[in-house]
Amino acid sequence: MSDAHDPASTSTPADDEFEPVDVFGEAEEMDLRPGADNCYKCTSCDTSCPVAEVDDDFPGPKFQGPEQWRLKRKEDEGVDDSIMSCSNCMRCDNACPSSVPLSQMHNTARGEYVDEQMDKLSREYIRNRILSNYGLLARLGSKVPRLTNFAMSLGVTKKFNEKVLGITSEREFPAFAEQTFRSWWDERGGAKVESEEKRVAYFHGDYSNFNTPEVAKAMVRVFESFGYEIIVPEQRCSGTPMFANGMLDDARRAAKFNVRTFSDLVDDGYDIICTCTSCSMALRQEYPELFDFEGTAEVAASTYEAVEYLRIYEDLQGAVAESDVEYPDLAYHAPCHARNQGLDRQAVELFRDLDGVEVEDVGESCSGISGTYGWKEEKYDTSMKIGEEMFEHMEHASGSDGMTECPTCAMQMEHGTGYEIHHPMQLLEKALV
Template sequence: MTRHTADDDERGESNGTGAADRTTSDVDGNGPAERPATDGGVESATGGSDSMELDPDAYDPVDVFPGGDLDLREGADSCYKCTSCDTSCPVAEVDDEFPGPKFQGPEQWRLKRKDDHDIDESIMSCSNCMRCDDACPSSVPLSQMHNEARGQFVEEQMEKLSVEYVRNRILANYRTSARLASMFPKTASFAMNFGPVRWAMEKTMGIPKERDFPEFATETFREWWKARGGAQVQNPDKRVAYFHGCYSNYNTPEVGKAMVRVYEHFGYEVMVPPQGCSGTPMFANGMLKDARRHAETNVENLVEAIGEGADVIASCTSCSMSLRQEYPELFDIHGIEDLSEHTFEALEYLRIHEDLDGELAGSSLADEQSFAYHAPCHARNQGLDRQAVETFRDVDGVNMEDVGDSCSGISGTYGWKEEKYEKSMAIGEEMFEHMEAAEGDVGMTECPTCAMQMEHGTGYEIKHPLQLLEETVVA
């Protein structure tokens, strides 16, 4: 796994060196390696084009592009225009005006090295699903290029008083809105889904009235954690630091509770450090300064837990992707590589360190249940797309059916924008059809926004694999 990092916040733009290789799920313990960029050229040592003898010592390097810490020349040069990224892009499939990942990545990177060239505004139509990373046979750092270009566009070209900017800033900082709503959860849940309010939000902010806002929990996960007295298992030899993220804290604390109970069942001491947002919605909206602010908090507190012998686990695959890949690609923060190396998705970690097959071999559910499982795009990018199906396939009373490799379409905040709503639903159509054709009428996924889309498109109840694991090994 190769990554290059830099501090893009101090420069006000992203301009520097990046990763050529992507994150995978083969957790082999090897640390990241640096690959030098290949930038520059040579002048004739004699000054003539017909020279027969050249003195290599007289060659002077020529910087073709402006220098900087985040020089993605090597990754851009690896692109040989096979268009695998374009054909895998769910947005390009439904949006004829979207130029696709190849343009948004290496082609735009070359263009934006010229001082007189602006970032194309179509970069804001990229949903940040990162499927292009997984599709590229040359390990071009496509999503890193997209994130940097999007950040530069928002910072330098987007009107800060525009409705689009204000709307995107609110969506990107969901944690702030959720924290306020959780003070009066029942009132907030009612108000956010009240018809006239939804109509007004679409007209004034461009948030589609068709979307149902998720309900806010009457007791957040962190409130529950504090009320129970924290960890119930003390084990300095088996410790994990839980990165619950925003959604499991404010909207679905049952996922966090299931995670805690399952891990304690296996003898782990669970730590819940102070934390901010993972930054995923901020990356998708080009709010890199906001993302860095949260990243600094997360790196500081999670690295402290790592120093106490813990590995970091996340129940959301977008959160684990952010900590593992996007942080070290975009930020130069002390300890960030340690956090990347010690971060895992929750079910993935148990499959690595525990005998889940043996634990589940004699288990069964009292009532048979059938699930339509969807692997999130960010799970696929980490090589985790089959983990839930493989984990539960031999459990008596469980029928787990994979509904295919299509994107759900919501991609975080993408599907929460009025101008993107119809495209979001068109992307998700294949998944909806496969879910409805599956035997079960309960959906399953590790991503909270994919769960929103699955429920929105089918009406099915959606569960997290950790909730099913709790039913099988803890109950």
């Protein structure tokens, strides 16, 4: 945390600051027994699970977490394959009244299942490995974006992906931008503002770099308008899709690189900003719960979602209230990973005083796509059933455009309604810059 920003002197939009559950103690190996023993089978997690709500065959978070760990302690049992049907929405964490680290249990169980029980030559493993490491393929595809976009839009490509890899043909592959964000950043010469007191390091993630650089550019312009010096260090995927697919070795490598890079910047007085709530969730919660690299705790404590950060340290509400901007009415969806960080109402609260724009919350339902989950052929129908409530609420909202902080939620919103979807940073850019 930079000296200029003392959290004790400010108020945060969230009621309670998130603190990762420490269930490992000093043990060298992961032992989730203390967390499992805290579960008293109230089933709050099961009733909050969007997958269990639409899939009667899915046993739910309670079985995937505490019950499975209890079974493994008593008998020589493998991990049940239903763990791969968990979407990693992490809603169960919020639902549990006794702070059982459910998503942590699911992540470790999924990793064990993939390492020890999944056939490494199977279509499912190969497909999941490809989806988990999207950034590697994106680096290649973004070098010739027009050709890649054309090839991925062909029906024959979609059918090949579905039949051979198990990637659904029902979705449109996200288009690569003509210019990546990092290329734009280098071309403009980096930061345009210098400050010894207001300094942030931007964790943009793969999607904002390769597919939606307009979101990253909006973040840069908005933060610079408040006088922030921005640095954009080398980085790797946050690891969220890797956690969701049980690729913990891949996630560990990415996390170690990111922690090493960003912890050095934290030491130099930078705070870390994300424009994707799944990225901020990974750095804040999943890293400290699953890894113990030097600097992990410091990175977690210094990571913020972009709108959240400005609401804490600037009079963002006042600046927005004074603005007059023409923008379509918006149906807002709060991503599950925003809810886990206490950020589910921030966009509605922020923009409700903006003249000329109506922002309507479309409810508490999950969008259903959950990152790579809704891209799998066998999960597509489930993802769409989960999203039905959100689609219906969007269609009854006054606006015909949508807004969310999560890029894959944006895909699902557009896929299910045809609406154009915006990021809050884009609306802030238009209102303030």
